Structure formats: structure tokens, C-alpha cells
Amino acid sequence: MTDSLSWIENELKDIKNKDLFRILTELETAQSPEIIIEGKKYILLSSNSYLGLTIEPRVIKAAIEAIERYGTGSGGSRLVSGSTDLHRQLEERIAQFKKTESAILFSTGYLANTGTISTLIGKDDIVYSDELNHASIIDGCRLSKAEIRIYKHLDSNHLESLLVNDKNSKRKKLIVTDTVFSMDGDLAPLPEIADLADKYGCMFMIDEAHSTGVLGKRGSGGTEHFGIEQRVPIVMGTLSKAVGSLGGYIAGSKKLIDFIRNRVRSYIFDTSLPASSLAASLTAIDIIEYEPERREYLWTLINRFKKGLEDIGLTVLPSHSAVIPVLIGQAQPTLDFAKSLRENGVYTPAVRPPSVPEGMCRIRATLMAKHTDKQIEKALEAFKKSYKNLLTDK
Numbered sequence: 001m002t003d004s005l006s007w008i009e010n011e012l013k014d015i016k017n018k019d020l021f022r023i024l025t026e027l028e029t030a031q032s033p034e035i036i037i038e039g040k041k042y043i044l045l046s047s048n049s050y051l052g053l054t055i056e057p058r059v060i061k062a063a064i065e066a067i068e069r070y071g072t073g074s075g076g077s078r079l080v081s082g083s084t085d086l087h088r089q090l091e092e093r094i095a096q097f098k099k100t101e102s103a104i105l106f107s108t109g110y111l112a113n114t115g116t117i118s119t120l121i122g123k124d125d126i127v128y129s130d131e132l133n134h135a136s137i138i139d140g141c142r143l144s145k146a147e148i149r150i151y152k153h154l155d156s157n158h159l160e161s162l163l164v165n166d167k168n169s170k171r172k173k174l175i176v177t178d179t180v181f182s183m184d185g186d187l188a189p190l191p192e193i194a195d196l197a198d199k200y201g202c203m204f205m206i207d208e209a210h211s212t213g214v215l216g217k218r219g220s221g222g223t224e225h226f227g228i229e230q231r232v233p234i235v236m237g238t239l240s241k242a243v244g245s246l247g248g249y250i251a252g253s254k255k256l257i258d259f260i261r262n263r264v265r266s267y268i269f270d271t272s273l274p275a276s277s278l279a280a281s282l283t284a285i286d287i288i289e290y291e292p293e294r295r296e297y298l299w300t301l302i303n304r305f306k307k308g309l310e311d312i313g314l315t316v317l318p319s320h321s322a323v324i325p326v327l328i329g330q331a332q333p334t335l336d337f338a339k340s341l342r343e344n345g346v347y348t349p350a351v352r353p354p355s356v357p358e359g360m361c362r363i364r365a366t367l368m369a370k371h372t373d374k375q376i377e378k379a380l381e382a383f384k385k386s387y388k389n390l391l392t393d394k
């Protein structure tokens with residue numbers, strides 16, 4: 001039999017030649033500030049569990065109790081037999097948290113973005129997308145077959161120039177942006193974009209994956225941070241990051257949610273979330289909203305860590321979140337930097353294309369509200385040593 005997959009060998013060779021081959025690292029512990037890999041302890045600086053809620057005893061207890069009552073799997077899609085009172089409660093809780101009329105759950109944030117974007121717009125429409133938007137937004141735009149206009153990162157002037165060009169077009173238009181960018185940690189100018197959406201008659205969608213739990217007094221994200229809860233009609237978010245569980249959602253008007261429930265394929269043809277994830281999210285959202293001290297402590301750590309990195313002389317990209325990117329440049333020195341961090345007791349892998357643009361490889365450090373001062377000091381010491389190695393290798 002001829003090997004119809006022989007072409008893959010060349011592809012793999014090419015990936016390896018570019019220093020872009022990916023391997024898995026197995027953690028032997030939960031997402032805690034300290035983890036164990038191959039029997040060795042490391043400070044974890046790459047988890048999206050920004051508030052440490054994956055290991056919060058009340059969240060774990062809620063998940064266990066839900067499994068005992070509802071079992072391990074939901075057994076069906078939402079529209080057949082996979083809807084429970086917990087699904088409804090979580091959707092109502094998300095709507096309350098995001099101050100919208102309604103909300104709808106997906107199995108992941110990825111499915112929420114791809115399904116919703118590709119259903120709201122089609123081949124006759126136009127979508128305006130920030131050049132650094134998450135892959136799930138990009139894939140949603142591509143799946144829609146709409147004309148895609150990419151605007152420069154965070155640049156509302158550039159966005160407006162594209163909108164002006166299309167001013168006389170009667171096509172449906174959607175502007176979509178991350179609130180906090182996943183690899184850069186910076187913040188989109190949401191009020192300015194909302195103004196443009198109003199001015200040019202566009203739908204406006206944001207992705208609150210990395211802002212939920214971190215931004216806003218109640219931790220509800222970018223719309224709360226900017227005080228524009230009533231100005232963003234399509235708010236997407238995930239339950240997999242600060243919420244510490246699994247799932248994605250869209251929050252918005254009842255009309256929007258009814259439409260999604262009836263039309264979006266990644267909602268309709270997908271098994272619904274299990275009870276353990278739902279119960280964990282319900283408890284976690286309460287903690288996010290009613291225990292702001294976790295968020296306040298996280299922000300103290302963020303500011304201290306950023307200053308520490310800058311004092312060392314590293315290039316810290318201008319983030320406004322728990323995602324703190326340290327720019328290195330090419331892939332190989334970034335891999336070396338990550339290796340040196342690991343040798344010095346810190347685990348945070350190198351981020352390379354396609355996750356970031358060519359020549360913009362980085363260490364994407366993320367902080368958790370469970371990190372201690374001592375761990376932050378130790379992490380900074382590891383960055384200092386690794387930076388020294390980087391300079392001597394040049």
C-alpha cells in the first residue's frame with residue numbers, strides 16, 4: 001500500500017527547520033502557582049486561571065456535588081436532552097453578571113466565536129477585524145465567507161478609514177475585537193469602537209476571554225471597565241480562563257440569543273456542557289463578583305512584576321491585564337530563554353508563530369492571584385538570569 005500521508009514528513013521537516021515544532025509538557029498537578037513536571041517543582045507562570053479558581057475548594061465542592069446529582073456527561077445537545085436547570089441558571093447568571101438581557105452557553109469559547117460570527121454575517125457582508133484578534137475570531141470570519149477587512153492593531157483611525165470607504169454600501173457590517181488580546185495583554189479602545197459602530201451602522205462584537213474576572217470592579221470585564229455595558233450588542237466570553245472551568249458564552253439581547261439558539265450550528269449540533277463545569281462556573285462567578293480582594297491582589301502582583309521585568313531591562317509589551325508579554329524576537333532565542341527560565345524553576349513556554357507574528361516571539365507570562373510575593377521574587381530572579389544568558393549568547 002502506498003503511503004498517502006507521506007507528504008506530512010516534508011511538512012514536519014519544514015516546521016522543525018523553522019524551530020516551530022511543538023511538543024506537549026505534562027503537568028502532574030492542578031493549575032496551582034507551583035506545579036510538578038517530571039517530578040520537579042516549578043513556579044507556573046503560564047496559566048489563564050488568573051484568580052486561581054480551578055483549585056478553589058468551594059468551586060471544587062460545587063463540581064463534585066453536581067456530578068453526584070447529574071452524572072459526568074450531559075448526554076445530548078441542548079435542543080434534545082442536554083438541557084438542565086443548571087444550564088438555565090448559568091445562562092441567567094451570566095446575563096446578570098454582564099448586565100445583558102440574556103445569554104447562551106457553548107461548549108467552548110472557540111465554538112462561541114466561530115459559530116456566532118459565521119452565522120451573523122455571510123458572503124454578502126463585511127467584517128472588520130483587529131489584526132491581532134484571536135484565532136477563533138479569525139476562523140469565524142473566514143467561515144462566514146464575508147469580506148474581511150483587517151485593521152491595524154488597536155487603531156480606530158485605521159478602522160474608521162475602512163468604514164468610510166464602505167460608507168455607501170448597504171451590506172451588513174460587523175466590527176469584532178478582543179477586549180484584552182490573548183498574546184499581548186493590551187486593551188482595545190472599546191468606547192471609540194462603539195462610537196464608530198454607531199456612526200457607521202455596524203454590529204459590534206467583543207471577546208471578553210481575558211478580561212473577565214480581571215477588569216472592572218465586579219470583575220465582569222471590559223464593558224464594565226469602560227462603563228459601556230449598554231453599548232456592545234454582542235458580548236462573547238469564556239468560562240475557561242479566570243472562571244476556572246470550561247465553556248463559552250454570548251451575552252446580549254433576548255432577540256440575539258433566540259436567533260443563536262435557532263441558527264448557530266456549533267450550538268445546535270454539539271453536546272452540551274456537563275454539570276460539573278456548570279456548577280463550578282456558577283460558584284466561580286459569585287466569587288469573582290463578591291470577593292474583589294482577589295482581583296485587587298492580582299493587580300498588585302501585575303504592577304510589581306511588570307516593574308521588576310522593566311528594571312531588569314527586558315522589553316515588556318504594554319499590557320493591561322494579567323497577560324504580561326516579554327518580547328524576545330526570533331524563535332530560537334525565545335526557546336533558549338524559556339529553557340533557561342525552566343532551569344531556574346519557572347515554567348512558561350516560548351510563544352512562536354502562528355500564535356504571534358514572525359519575529360515577535362515572546363515569553364507570555366501570566367499571573368495568578370494565588371502567587372505569593374516570594375514566588376514573584378523568585379520568578380523575577382529567573383528572568384534576570386535568563387536575560388543575562390540571552391545577552392551573553394548574542
Ligand SMILES: Cc1ncc(COP(=O)(O)O)c(C=O)c1O
Binds near residue numbers: 109110178180182
Ligand atoms: C481571546 C480568546 N478568545 C477565545 C478563546 C477560546 O476560548 P476557549 O478556550 O474557551 O475555547 C481564547 C482561548 O484561548 C482566547 O484567548
